[in-house]
Amino acid sequence: MNEHMEIDTPKKIIADNIQLWYNRGQKFFTKDGLRLLAKQLDKHKEQVLTGSVLHQTTIRGDNIQTILDIDEGIWKDLRCRHGERRDGLSIYYRPLHMMLSQRDMKFFDLQKAYLSTVIMRPHSHHHHPHHKPALLPPNFSPTELTHLFTSTQQRWETSEQHGYLKKLLTLHRRRLASVTKIVAFACGPLAEGDEASLTQHALVLSLQRIIGAIKEEGVESESESDDAEEEETMGLTQVLGEFWRVLRGEEREKGKGKGKGKEREEVKNEEEVRCFAQDPAYRPLDQEVLDGAGITVLEDPRAFLEVDDNAFVVSISPNAPVQQIVADLASPAAIIQLRTGAGADPVSPRVEEMLSGYMRLELIYHKGLGDVLLYIRREKPRREGTK
Template sequence: MSLRPLPDPPSPEWAPIVESIRKQYNEGLPFFNRALLQRVALQIHLYENGMLTNKPYAIENIRGDLVSLDIDPDTESPVFKDVRCNHGDRKNGPYIYYRSIQSMLTHRDMKQFDAEKAFLPLVVMFPSAAGRCHAHHVHESRSTSADDLQASILPTTFYPSELTTIFNLDRRAWEQSEQYAYLKGQLEAHSDRLSQIDSVVALGCGSLAHGRARCQFATTQHALAFSLRKVLSRMHPENSRVRQSLRQARKKEPVDLVVRGVLQDPAYTEVDEAVLSDMGMEIYKDPFGFLEMNDNSFVVSIDVNTPAQQIIENLARPAAIIRMTHVEELNGENVAQCTDPSSSRVNKMLLEEYDLVKLRYHEHLRHICLYIKKQKPEGKAGSNRASGSSSTKN
């Protein structure tokens, strides 16, 4: 399926640039690679520590050119605009704005034409209006005058102990659901392909609460990640029946959580991070969660507010992926407003390299599906995904 038609070009130079971008994408050039993400992360770190105050960011575009990008916390970018909804994932800056192939081809996120910057797959930005954000899917309840009086006395956010209790209730509800039982059965049925998984990487699961209102979409996604870690650890060779018996004899938990739990979401609050890290999960800042993905990871990426599907396709071939079910008019490659759209390369990867397992609808996960990597023929070497410069094909 071809990409949506381009809008009227802003300048005569635009058409050949678009065709160049399209050509490089169709040839398989990784627009997001590990070296690029590491370089940008380092520059953000230097800026946050006061060591990059008077120098522009240097970001490599897909042609291999280093592009200077000046950013100012008090001034909006003169070239780029972040067209996404703000779900709290850019409370402050600088932050990374990832450009999907759709944005690069239609230039809908550019305020003015700039031939050099048009080839950038990502940019560093500050929020255009700090604090202006909204959250979808927040669990709300009707309030009474007594509730309002109590709210005026209580703090504006949950204490970590409160949020831990709330999350554990939703976690228990998920693990008692028929949807989880069905998923668990499917994982066990494919244990031969999942037993070597070493990490569950969950991307953009959302903040557990907004103020003193919990978000059940976020708590259920995190509950899914926790349950995957437990089930996959039980399958791992380090948790053989003999080892489980030895652990029980020593009065330890029968299953050692050998599978790591990795979380990344710029929307996390300090309370979120405290709750989740105390429960054994590893919290990574953007882009380090992406960099933790490898071919033995199980990636959870459900309705993310960034082009995660395209980033995953560039960086790794995870052992398994849970994502939104593909619906062309919702998250297909021709949908203008989707923040995590598919693409021809994503579709090709999933079709040729993965087996699809349909999962059951859950009101707080909606229509999701499981992709399990196909077994490679013996003797066939694995691929080396996007580890070097974006100017070098992999």
């Protein structure tokens, strides 16, 4: 026998199976599974879940039961900054590399190693050396926070970065006319007064207005593909320079006679584009202010149920593998996300395959957003059945 031959341990067999099924195209995250999980968590919150027992099906097809009121001690959360979850149970979405390595298991369980989503209890969140403790309670009143958010919106929408983004979206309006909703993940709690969180939510509302204006204006029948192909083949430096010259010139012209009429015209059709946001760190104050602004706050995992081929996804700094989940659920019309795909939201072969069908467009760095990219789907995907 070869002394160097690798032994097929249970962990290796599981990893090999997971990799095999993944390569064959099996979806590890499905809307049916997330919908069932959401219903059971709702019942548990209302104290009507029988025996507090959660029922799940693993990717191997096993039926698993978990008693939610007891910490089984199986899982550990290695994600940085997950201390933003204040209290109660939370969903931990296992990215592909964790399912393969099983590093997120304190105690190995042969069946539960095949789970793609697990439930974490509050004290299960302290296994990362850079863990961020829960932040102090908010000191803002609803009026004060609304004023702060409105001020951030005004600064964002008068910034050069916003103007450039608007030009890009307008250029590719033919591909964006089908968008019916903006779905945002992990934008952070407004109540901390954090510039990044405030700006990300301002971005969501600006996307609603821009897409609403595109839909209201309608799209001419002739194809814009020639313009898009030309823009894709140009060097990024040339693209940026070209748009900056146009932007500065047009903004100066618009500024000469700018009034409130144009703003009214742009937002008139907003109701056709809905906004959803999901972040386990939201507090009641965040929800109150966001509801007032026109953003519907959804409990985890319900925002994922809103992701479809007509969605515009915003996911800039999530603590979950949003890219991998989205790639299993749909091919959104557009995505805005960080350039890097490391940390809690890593890329995977399936994510790379999905994004290969998108135009990858550079955005101008903004301190409130970071180094983000815009992805716009080239063609509407063909679906074989439902997911």
